[in-house]
Amino acid sequence: MQLAMFVVVSGLAGVLVAGLVIPLAGAIGVTTRAAIDSFESLPSVLPEPPLPESSVMFDGTGKKLATFYDENRKNVPLTEISRTMQKAIISIEDARFYEHGPLDLRGTMRALVRNQQAGGSIQQGGSSITQQYVKLVLFESATTQAEKDKVTDDTYERKLQELRYAVGLEEKHSKDEILEKYLNIVYFGASVYGVEAAAKHFFSTTAKKLNLIQSAMLAALVRDPNGLDPVKNWKPVITRRNLVLSRMHDLGYITAHHYNKYRKAGLWLKINETRRGCFNSKYPFFCDYALQVLLNDPSLGRTKRERMKFIEEGGLAIYTTIDPKAQDAAQRSIDQQVRATDAVFSAVSMVQPGTGYIKAMAQSRRYGEGRGKTYVNYNVGQNFNGGIGVQPGSTFKTFVLAAAIQQGISVHARLPSPQTLVVPALERIPTCRGAWRDDRPWRVSNSTDPGSPVVDLVRGTVRSVNTFFVNLERQTGLCAPATIAANAGIKRGDGKPLKQVGSFTLGVNEVTPLSMAEAYATFAARGKHCNATAVTKVLDRKLNRVPIRTPGCRQVLRPYVADGVTSVLRQVIDGDDPGRTGRRMHLEGHQAAGKTGTNNERQAVSFAGYTTELAAYAVVQDAHTPLRTLLGQRIGGQRRGSNDVWGGRLAGPIWLGAMSGALGLKPSPHPVTPVPPAFETHEVQIPNVLGDSAEEARELLEQAGFVVLLGEPVRAPWSKGGVARQSPVAGTLWARGNWVVINVSG
Template sequence: MPSSPLPPSSPPPSSPPPTSGGDRLTAGRVVSHVVVMLAVSAVLGVIVAGLAIPFAGVAGVGARNASEALADLPEELDTGVLPQRTQILDSQDNVMATIYDQNRVEVSLGQISRTMVKAIVAIEDYRFYEHGALDLKGTLRAFVTNAANDGATVQGGSSITQQLVKQTLVTQANTDEERREATATDYSRKIRELRYAIAMEEEHSKDWILERYLNIAYFGDGAYGIQAAAKHYFNVNARKLDLRQSAMLAGLVQSPDALDPTDNEDRALARRNVVLDRMAQLNVIPQERADRVKERSLGLRVQPANNGCTSASAPFFCDYVLKYLMRDKSLGRTRADREQILKSGGLTIRTTLDQRFQDAADKAVTDTVSSPKANAIGGLAMVEPGTGEVRAIAQSRPMGRNKKAGQTFINYAVNEKYGTAKGFQGGSTFKAFVLAQAIEDGIPLSEAINSPSPGTFQEEDYEDCDGEPYGYGEFQVPNSTTGSIVANMYNGTRLSVNTFFLGLEKMTGICKPYNLAKKMGLDLTNPTGDKRGNGAERVPNFTLGVADVSPLEMAEAYATFAARGKHCDTRPVTSIEDSKGNVLKEYKPTCTRVMQESTADAVSDVLRGLLEGSGFAAAQNLGRDAGGKTGTTNNGNSVWFAGYTPTMAAAAMIAGANQEGSPSSLNGVDIGSQTIYGAVSGSRLAAPIWGSAMRATLDLYDNKDFVYPSGVAGAGVTAPAPPPRRGGRDGRDNDNDGRGGRGNGGRGNGGRGGR
């Protein structure tokens, strides 16, 4: 048997005198309590060795009833794994967030200070290492004392093992009935606990039981287990607890809520002093030392619990991680199973977040959309090409419940399946998908297309997936500021000529660029619209960005160009470890080639033109190879810039929306940047967000060059000089897209407005 943490020379304490009960304390009542306990002891004759008591021979009806009750119980209590908190780490192993149902970090007995061990044994069960499952002497003393007080629980008589059994049953209770049974005050509960306690003492060592007890015990204010309590109240590890701290924590287990030092400091202080006196009475510490410590305050250094994503260093990235994992059926058959392991499994979730990118993204977004209460939402996502690792996601509205302060729990930066936000129309950023498909089809970059403004188009000229015309109707689309032009892929893209891309889409058909965009990461609906209810995505105006998307989707798609045609699914997690550090699952890159390298190289050669020149291009130039595309939807409901270097991709967005997320125009809206725009554009508002985040992180991603698209027909062609711009707005994009409502029977030949 392990040696006691109390010195062997410690004399047993004298039994306290009975609490005053007057004539209520009759001999008959005392005897009845004693007889009950003796009867219980007699019932257990077959396992009396576990009790360490000197008798086993009292018979009676009570004993027979108890025996029958015991016969219905399992012989052992399945202790299982204790619920523990989960930690979410960034890519530099810093803790981003903790999530839990019970704030617990399990530690071994060797990781707990010896002073703490002595304190808990002294106050809860000073003969723990000497008796069996039942400390009959202590139990009888408690029954006598409590009987003198009309059955009120004045003094506890349960051994540490019995307390562990009770705590285990409470922890395992999943229903109200099970919780009531685990905390009942009748003798049947005591009998049940005793049966399990005897089995536990036979199965496990005293040290194991004490270690388990210190890990399962509740210490108040949301702290479960000694390690969490030590960190919460004193910001130290359990192995560093000193006498003052240990005595306070040992005292809390008697009544964690009533003695909670954050609410009842005086009570906690008085209880701590009781523990110190008890330790001195047992000769664990000298009385002089106890008296010195009693003169001191509690010395609290309370640390916030930080449970969940709201207090995380990157709240919406944290939320994205949890939503991502909740979709992973390998973590559990049902959503409830997956939620349980995430909140109680003591996991370590390693993520792709780089806090340096996150800080840059947060600043870039809030510098532009600086008022969370504005009827606007700014968002940004940054994704590493070739791996799909998400480095940062940011939005202008902070996480929280206070809608008046602009707070929200809606994650506007990610796909609907990870958030609840339905996204916003992507505008001319979608032109890149038709551009890529045309190059993939072998159409020369120099292909000249007459691009009038406005242009009149026939639906039957657009082939859908079944090889049949899309429909039978006519629609008109203007160019925003270029007027009519004969354009090729270079200047048609740089000037964002709507009618050029509608002409190019005639050549590719609708189906192929639509499917290419899906392969590149966009969660587009099918033509019936049964997912989001709009049904207006695979339509001739697809190239003008009528579909709702998120910054994460667009960053993932444009990262495919950066990776030379290799698409990698975005992922925020690299691995999950259990509480022992064993890897449960790795999340490796999932990549597929969706276009030829030469196609992606040609797209990059075209898109780099938007960041080379004067105006906004000069303002966002990174000083290294980069390309991108602006987007502005009809009525200015949303503005975009999606761009990339060979080693980093990002997409920035600002959308008009009220506090519930319903779409509205950005025109004339004060977004907090001290400038109100009569007419918004992607180049003026979204591009600076992209440029700010990309420039702030230049040292964190490699400087590589694009590969020139040699062998691609028309590569490097000299684009015709653009005509004068209307209104003389130098440096603004020309992509006021998605005009005219749905039109033509609701088949989506125009912008629907971002949602």
Template sequence: MSRRRPHVSFGTVVSHLGVIVAVSVVLGVLTAGLAVPLVGALGAGAKATSASMNNLPEELKADPLAERTRVLDADGDLVATFYDENRVNVPLEKVSPVMRRAIVAIEDYRFFQHGALDLKGTARAFVNNQTASGSTQGGSSITQQMAKMTLVTQATTDEERAAATENTYQRKIQELRHAIAFEENYSKTWILERYLNLAYFGDGAYGVQAAARHYFSVPASKLNIKQAATLAGLVKNPVGFDPTRFPERAEARRNVVLARMAELDVIPQERADTLSDRELGLKVSRTRNGCLGTSAPFFCDYVRRYLLEDPALGRTQQDRAQLLNAGGLTIKTTLDLDYQRSADEATSEAVDPTDTAIGGLAMVQPGTGEVRAVSQSRPMGREKGKGQTYLNYVVDSKYGDSNGFQAGSTFKVFVLAAALEQGLPLSTSFNSPEKISIPQSDFMSCEGSYPVTTPWEPGNSTTSGRKDMTTGTRESVNTFYAQLERRTGLCEPYALAKAMGVDLADPDRERVPSFTLGIADVSPLEMASAYATFAARGIHCDARPVSQILNAEGEVFKDYPSRCQRVMKESTADAVNQILRGVLEPGGFGQALALTVPSAGKTGTINGNMAVWFAGYTPTMATAAMIAGADQDGNWVSLNGQVVGGSYVYSAAGSTLAGPMWADAMRGVQEELPYEDFTSPSFGDAPVTVPVEDVSGMREKRALDTLSGQGFQVSIGDPRDGEGRRGTVAATEPAAGTQLERGTTVTLYPSR
């Protein structure tokens, strides 16, 4: 049974037009260029409406539109995008003329003739809404629509969003008031430009530029008639007309737009008829949001977390995330996709995703700290059955999801370098038996003798006998290094490792006699950064994945220059390089891993064979490779007895498991590496000094840890008068800022 539509009298229409006129008069629209003719007298309803209008804000601030952020590799190629709304703002002159004409034709054909309100369209909508049982019809001008879009986009709460879209006359009046302000303060071209950048075109595409790229893989400036008509038709109902889901609806809507354009003489009727018979011609380009599925997912994840820790991007992490997702930034990274591909091929070849093991690898450029690649054997994703994970195991805990892995004998180089810094000759030798017992009190810490008196009893897993620095290192003799560390003390090797980029933060657990055997938890990225210091002849540069950020206007927002400092003498680094290159030469443990360019490296294996390492480098590239036993829940297990990369592991070793992964990654890029040789050591260069940090006002324990972390021996003097509370530090001697060699004694004076 059909329902008859109620009869709408002329008086009803006039009554509603009277409301519009009342609103117009209250808002001063007659003088604002709306040119609304007076129809009917002001009624009580109109007066009530005008009274309520006084409580509504007139002007609506047009905040900058949210734009997606692009992440680029070192060559400027797109790696990833971050966004809440997939939008790229473009000026109106970069939108094809036919697109501009199409949107005006279908949404507001008299846009350039009327003011904020199109009386004809609004009257039609009022009549329809009176007879349509509460459902509202369009009729809003482009300016009114833009005002509504602005309210919705800038809403920060659910209540504000609901108020911006509710079906009430008050909401329509509010839009009108804002529209009038926009018309008074901005040009028509500005309004149309903002409208085209604000509008949602469906399937996640916000703004005409993103829509053009998404649906047709062209910029907005290159849209043709058929494409423009398709996009213009989407604005009315971007979900219902979504051409990727409802192509027939989208095509019918496009034809409506083409017919309207012909009716208004925007295009010839014959052209409209011809185009109406054609298919949509979509060429969809998906824009990924975030790191998943990109060419370097865990590098991308590292970049995002690195920037979320940067106060320059906002006061809080929430502020920084908002800027990354909506600021339209261009993030230039240090990623080299050739290196990334080589790293990925190496890790995937060495360890299968579902193995009870995980492989990780990081590549850092010496002399700049630029991170070229980070890779792990478990791909990014949520399907545990396929070995996927969102946990980043390759970078240090500040930017990743792992506390790290013990690095074994790769830590011996820190004791070696400290010994050379202290002036011990390469000929320094010890009888290094298979097992040795040393009272731990023999080891000097930063505060004096190590307080633990029980003996430390390390043993060898390689060779034994009399060893010097060269043979003791190349053969990785534990009992030699136990005795060398007793000679150097614990303070300076620990401080040197920190200065070289190893994130050591728990001296009570880490700065112990077994430090030289790599009992501290570290990441592949930290070790690559540390070994890059030797390659750069004693210059350490902080690892960094970002080189520069541009704002939405393409101007420099922030530069991330190399942060480098000399942490050891050139002769020390040269001597370490000379020793470690022997590991990859005939007779060395890693001779099968040699490259076509000069290279050096060190193996590492931890107790129980739960992790194996190979950290190696050329003068221009440092790479650390690690394979650790770990089930799919992240619980650590021994690698012995596991099948890793399709091969059964009887006894895991750095040279036979992690080493080949390192070699595969480096060989994949060795043709790109310049042929540079290491410099032969020549001793006699000036010692390296570091400035005494200002610890005045700190608690005594924190001050002691700070100075000992710099490698100074620390003693406690008698209390002095000072401004600080009792228990804090009043002064140091030598004073803060004084340049001293590591191992020098600094005295703390507590405050009375």
């Protein structure tokens, strides 16, 4: 075979015209003709899949957030590569590149003779730049180790096929096009591929701005990129670099003066390493969430592996929603209240109403391993590398409030709000699929002062009265609040449906902070819900849009319902009730609405609130499993007592600091003033039902527009079996939709 190859190459010396193989004249024997016929029958079209190229993720201002790559490369046209760099690579790799065809005959013959003298083994290469490019493409296309070994196998059969590809390549492309392809595929070491990435890595510049010293060093690395290391062992690199300068001088590319001057110079390195992945991002948790969103999007590939490969090799431009101003404000606010090494954690999510764009995603624990660090993103669910969720506490009462307004219950409607309420055993509260009930009496107590045994929706909300909302939930049922919450975007950390149980209104579902911000943004947008969105668009290397999931905005609440919720929640912060739980969250220059949340054992505290421009949810929760109370724990350098561990005192200031920093002093547009029917008051006299049976009393009171609650039996022999007491008393002017309690004589 070695002799045949020698004959073929010898024959080709006279027949390579414009890159075409022409059959030899009769002077060449049959063996040579057969070899050439065999050569011409080889595949000639080189498969050239797109080169792997780095993808870049940008923040909401257009600044780079992260880079993803398997091979650090950015393809550029030849016009974006300095002429000096082009001359340097040609000088050392293929001095007669523009003069010969697909192979350099002189170099090939010289290498062939050397190899024959060495007993037929490959000792010296004579490959042209075109041939080198062919080999690099074949190696790049190899997907298994066996395929890679075949590409690098030192046999004449392999080199003959590469030569056939080279012939076909020069038939199809100009020399400049081939040089451009070569400079974009070649490896320079340090995980850097292509001259553009190499210019940035070694010299913090671009391929277009490479000077003589820089170009010569990069050209020097190509022959042995794994063996030459300009950072750790610079002397061999300078030796090879000077050889490049010498060749450039011999070819007339540089003068003797420049050669003598620059061969004495150092390497002039200015390393700018392009670190890959979210670990090296300024905002790693958000970055990782945005990446997970794309990895879960089937439009980017059939499997997660295919999608990751597309991201690492597709040269994508990924544009995200994160606002550095809001993100930094949220992080500062958390850090002022909670330390990374505390036994608790804090998280803040911020979402823009009307778009769903995620503006911030911050948490107290940093990204990574070790004390005060984690890879768990507490703002999102487990399917996005997140946690099991947080206890939202009374921030969930807002969904019951929305259900009441949606059902036409007036915000002036009053319900019993005793300090302690006992829901009778087996009482059924309707759900979407039946009813919830408890086999034992359910005892609920207030953690705040209702100020009155009977309060309306406004006071019940601003004072966060537990017994009031349990009674309201008994009236609305569980299906409507749960449906509103789900439609507004609420998600459990474990991905399961919301639990429709009696304590729903008290916040027993473990939900994600991001979904809480998303849901409250729905109220801010007057009932228009947009899915929380991290990525706005993805462009491929040709600047075409890659189809991805969109925010999917839709109206899930009538505007007047959302406006009614906003009107009530505004009074939590800026109302005139001295007992309001959110009074410390006044947001200067903005009309804000919000709701405090403290779970039953004070294991978690939170605050959810919004303006027309931004919604945010802040939470502080114990980091252990099972959860421990925050009472007595050291948080932010302080031992927290009973007065501190409330949604309005611990989580509220975090929310306020984040919102103030994100919004600044520029006022937000005012919310819309709500319209009827929720805010109209229709008062009628309560009919007298004393002495009537419970069924008769219920029917009469419901016809008058009231909701009837059956209280505990009382002793009244004069009315045995009939209504012995009603509250409020007969004749009282009372708003329709209010509760009237009747007690039957035992």
